[in-house]
Amino acid sequence: xxxxxxxxxxxxxxxxxxxxxxxxxxxxxxxxxxxxxxxxxxxxxxxxxxxxxxxxxxxxxxxxxxxxxxxxxxxxxxxxxxxxxxxxxxxxxxxxxxxxxxxxxxxxxxxxxxxxxxxxxxxxxxxxxxxxxxxxxxxxxxxxxxxxxxxxxxxxxxxxxxxxxxxxxxxxxxxxxxxxxxxxxxxxxxxxxxxxxxxxxxxxxxxxxxxxxxxxxxxxxxxxxxxxxxxxxxxxxxxxxxx
Amino acid sequence: xxxxxxxxxxxxxxxxxxxxxxxxxxxxxxxxxxxxxxxxxxxxxxxxxxxxxxxxxxxxxxxxxxxxxxxxxxxxxxxxxxxxxxxxxxxxxxxxxxxxxxxxxxxxxxxxxxxxxxxxxxxxxxxxxxxxxxxxxxxxxxxxxxxxxxxxxxxxxxxxxxxxxxxxxxxxxxxxxxxxxxxxxxxxxxxxxxxxxxxxxxxxxxxxxxxxxxxxxxxxxxxxxxxxxxxxxxxxxxxxxxxxxxxxxxxxxxxxxxxxx
Numbered sequence: 001x002x003x004x005x006x007x008x009x010x011x012x013x014x015x016x017x018x019x020x021x022x023x024x025x026x027x028x029x030x031x032x033x034x035x036x037x038x039x040x041x042x043x044x045x046x047x048x049x050x051x052x053x054x055x056x057x058x059x060x061x062x063x064x065x066x067x068x069x070x071x072x073x074x075x076x077x078x079x080x081x082x083x084x085x086x087x088x089x090x091x092x093x094x095x096x097x098x099x100x101x102x103x104x105x106x107x108x109x110x111x112x113x114x115x116x117x118x119x120x121x122x123x124x125x126x127x128x129x130x131x132x133x134x135x136x137x138x139x140x141x142x143x144x145x146x147x148x149x150x151x152x153x154x155x156x157x158x159x160x161x162x163x164x165x166x167x168x169x170x171x172x173x174x175x176x177x178x179x180x181x182x183x184x185x186x187x188x189x190x191x192x193x194x195x196x197x198x199x200x201x202x203x204x205x206x207x208x209x210x211x212x213x214x215x216x217x218x219x220x221x222x223x224x225x226x227x228x229x230x231x232x233x234x235x236x237x238x239x240x241x242x243x
Numbered sequence: 244x245x246x247x248x249x250x251x252x253x254x255x256x257x258x259x260x261x262x263x264x265x266x267x268x269x270x271x272x273x274x275x276x277x278x279x280x281x282x283x284x285x286x287x288x289x290x291x292x293x294x295x296x297x298x299x300x301x302x303x304x305x306x307x308x309x310x311x312x313x314x315x316x317x318x319x320x321x322x323x324x325x326x327x328x329x330x331x332x333x334x335x336x337x338x339x340x341x342x343x344x345x346x347x348x349x350x351x352x353x354x355x356x357x358x359x360x361x362x363x364x365x366x367x368x369x370x371x372x373x374x375x376x377x378x379x380x381x382x383x384x385x386x387x388x389x390x391x392x393x394x395x396x397x398x399x400x401x402x403x404x405x406x407x408x409x410x411x412x413x414x415x416x417x418x419x420x421x422x423x424x425x426x427x428x429x430x431x432x433x434x435x436x437x438x439x440x441x442x443x444x445x446x447x448x449x450x451x452x453x454x455x456x457x458x459x460x461x462x463x464x465x466x467x468x469x470x471x472x473x474x475x476x477x478x479x480x481x482x483x484x485x486x487x488x489x490x491x492x493x494x495x496x497x498x499x500x501x502x503x504x
Contacts (some may be wrong), residue, residue, distance in 0.1 A: 121321055
């Protein structure tokens with residue numbers, strides 16, 4: 001494990017020395033933003049809207065004390081969404097989608113000698129292939145998390161209204177109660193850290209794939225597993241440090 | 244000219260290259276010949292810098308490559324073109340983009356028009372002028388090899404390395420690829436190094452042949468000398484091909500004047 005961590009640090013270092021020209025890096029980063037971000041909007045939207053809806057319905061189901069105002073449901077949906085569900089669940093979903101794509105893509109490039117082809121041309125393959133993926137993830141994860149926050153709250157609103165658990169007015173009142181802007185900042189910091197972890201771990205696993213198609217599959221699975229574990233550990237550490 | 248001096252390489256204490264010294268001459272097709280697992284690919288990877296030898300030195304036209312500064316190694320690498328066994332085309336790019344890629348990365352001073360002209364020229368040179376817009380998944384194995392050659396020569400390489408250019412190809416396509424590599428070598432006076440265990444290639448384009456066996460260089464010569472080489476391992480390797488055996492028998496019979504019915 002220590003050896004792997006050392007290898008990971010060297011991998012990160014190799015990505016930053018002999019970087020490609022800014023124009024090349026920029027174009028590659030924009031391409032990766034499309035792959036990582038734009039292509040993930042649909043799945044993030046579906047997951048976050050339903051999580052917001054289910055959270056609202058389940059809180060309403062558990063909130064049986066007549067002394068607690070119903071607007072508390074909106075308040076709790078907002079707090080849970082902003083602090084935990086939007087950044088963490090979105091990042092876990094993206095670890096599955098983006099992480100496996102990064103590891104699988106780089107693994108395939110490795111076993112089909114495309115990475116070697118870059119190296120022979122004198123191009124720093126880590127910098128050319130990995131750095132734009134990490135930057136793309138760091139740009140796009142926070143935007144997707146903001147989208148997830150909004151859609152979760154909207155999902156909660158629709159679910160509450162449609163099931164009759166809470167009126168729209170009460171829900172909005174709850175959403176506006178005791179809002180702490182710092183929580184948004186905290187969620188965005190979490191999303192940036194998770195973006196780095198997912199993209200860097202997946203790239204590391206894919207870049208050092210050896211063997212054939214079976215090993216590419218294994219690398220993708222390991223990348224997703226390790227990314228999720230890293231997200232959960234980082235989630236705890238950030239909550240303990242920043243809250 | 245590429246000079247290799249006393250190269251050694253081991254993996255987990257298992258020696259793969261045991262002090263190989265040889266020279267790859269300019270303007271010639273230099274063949275690295277040998278069976279599977281004899282260290283040909285490891286030697287090639289050491290020469291192109293994909294692997295670091297444990298011992299020994301490699302010089303490209305007098306400039307030391309191994310153990311030199313990163314900048315010097317980069318300069319040399321930019322003069323290297325390589326055709327990989329599986330072609331290693333970038334599968335997210337069209338054929339033309341694949342050929343343009345090294346130009347885009349290595350010669351930023353070239354204008355878009357100059358790059359386009361060079362891509363057209365290279366694709367025409369390998370006989371693929373109409374395949375520029377195709378994706379690598381849409382072309383045959385032989386065409387992929389041709390695109391690989393076009394990509395390798397696009398930035399005016401000085402050294403061309405080919406890792407088993409005939410693997411997976413039918414005999415006729417193999418012959419065409421061999422001829423193309425030979426023509427390019429003579430035309431641009433480059434140093435070409437080819438890994439092969441195909442005896443047809445040896446007889447066809449072997450200007451300079453190096454035979455490797457269990458990590459050692461056992462023989463050095465050319466295509467005219469190889470059939471009469473007196474190294475038992477090489478003879479066993481050559482005459483394991485029934486076509487070569489038949490050709491040799493006919494040749495011997497012709498010279499001795501005995502013709503079997």
